[in-house]
Amino acid sequence: MTGFIANLHDPKNAATALCVEGGRVFCAGDILADIDRLCPILRQSSRIAIHCQSARLFLIAITAAWRAGATVIFPATDRPAYLDGISSQFDLYLDDAAIRERLASATATNIDSHMTLPAATDCRAVFFTSGSTGDAKPIPKTLALIEAEITIQEPLWQPHIPKGARIVGLVSHQHIYGLIFRIVWPVMTKRVFTADPAPYWEMMQGDINNGDVLITSPAHLKNLHPDLADVPRPSLIFSSGGPLDLAAARETTAMLGTCPTEIYGSTETGGIAHRQQTGDNCPWHPLPGVEVALNDAGCLRVRAAHIAGDDWYQTEDIAKINDATGTFTLHGRADRVVKVEGKRISLGAVERHLRQSHLVEDAIALIPDDDDRRLGVVAVLSPAGRDMLAEIGRFRMGRQLRREIAKFEDDAALPQRWRFVDQLPSDSQGKRPLHLLRALFAEMEPLTPEIVIQNRDDDRVNLSLHLPTDLLYFRGHFPGMPILPGVVQLHWAVDQAAALFDVPVTIGEVTQLKYRKPITPGSTVMLELDCDRDKAKIKFRYHSDAEGDHSSGILKWREAAS
Incomplete structure (x- = not known):
């Protein structure tokens, strides 16, 4: 398998399709032409922070920076306060707009026609992750370490991937998992990758072909879109960033026809192990060449060429190792770093x-x-x-x-x-x-919304309801994608109508009941109540500025017996 830099610069690959963006296929030659134009402009900077939405521009920028001899800094986010906090780590910041601007300004004289390709050991990168103190912690890597990990993983996955399959990414390429699986791996193996940002299923479910490889996270697999049942079948679905629960693994398998392959690791270590959950307590299998052991506190330590060479790396993950099989199970963390949405x-x-x-x-x-x-x-x-x-x-x-x-x-x-x-x-x-x-x-689980506005015009009332994210009714309905149950919406409408209009609490009939759009945790919705005393009925409607109508219906109360 040829290295990342060499594959991009091999003249034999100039016409080889490399990525798809905006419906256009970009070949290696197209990408290389932009790398050639950008590289000379970057020679004045030694540490370049790059944060892009486009995976194509990201690939161009990191390669040009490495060719220019710079260290590439990978910010975890582009939030201004975060960038201010790590500003001492870089002397140039490039986002999509800055890269496009520099490419547009490049002239023929800028093109780097005589270059020496850098060795993978000289292509330096710095990632950031949260240490135990909460400060942004720099994690240095080299392209050589990343390529070493890909070299041991490719034989595991290659037999399952059909010819012509693409790498379709939902995760960000700014983090090491996304960089490896969405960028470096497809370039090294000459597989086409999708370059448009698509963090949600709705943005890419119409662009999945039979045999494609999906790069996802537990957050994606816990929130599968119903229409995914009708998309072509992927050959592999990768998930990393945190443990995937068994229910989500089973639902993914049922809906997409492929059991997710989870990759366990961290920014510091890269990949450590993999598993597919086909039942309870499925263990992790170390990647080829990865040794595992426990320290005195029962925390996992690992050793491999792509992690720390001959040295052991100590994690904070509590584990149990099966000496007979060499597999292990994980049992939480010993530090104060948690995984949320992967x-x-x-x-x-x-x-x-x-x-x-x-x-x-x-x-x-x-x-x-x-x-x-x-x-x-x-x-x-x-x-x-x-x-x-x-x-x-x-x-x-x-x-x-x-x-x-x-x-x-x-x-x-x-x-x-x-x-x-x-x-x-x-x-x-x-x-x-x-x-x-x-x-x-x-x-202290709240049972009711917070009513913060109440406008009344005789028998018509508008209530503005804030729904706390920890409202009791959101629990278990549904796991991973909570919504307010319809029966609760109906119950609230009845209670408010009874209190505001002094009508019987006992409702005799509910008609024209419609649920159009779900109400989610943290929402602010309007409850509109319109009382018609002559006909003994109340119209109710939940709606919001963002979503329009959520639900509506007519409540009819029973008249007291004479």
């Missing part, structure tokens, strides 16, 4: 961002429920925060604090469940055990 989130970083706010004195971030992986926060508010809470309520207070965190973090790190307390709970030793923190969420 992304590694530092609880310490979330807490630090909150404590920087003038509204918060102290805060603890956690996963309140193992069966519900939404991030939660227990917070002690400052006097200013308590005044704001009294004024705007718990729902909007949580939204306000989410905005504080959003200056630094991606959406996965924004808490969805909030508890505001006068003092953080602690035990007799002054520690804050998880069970005490989780008890706050178990005891």
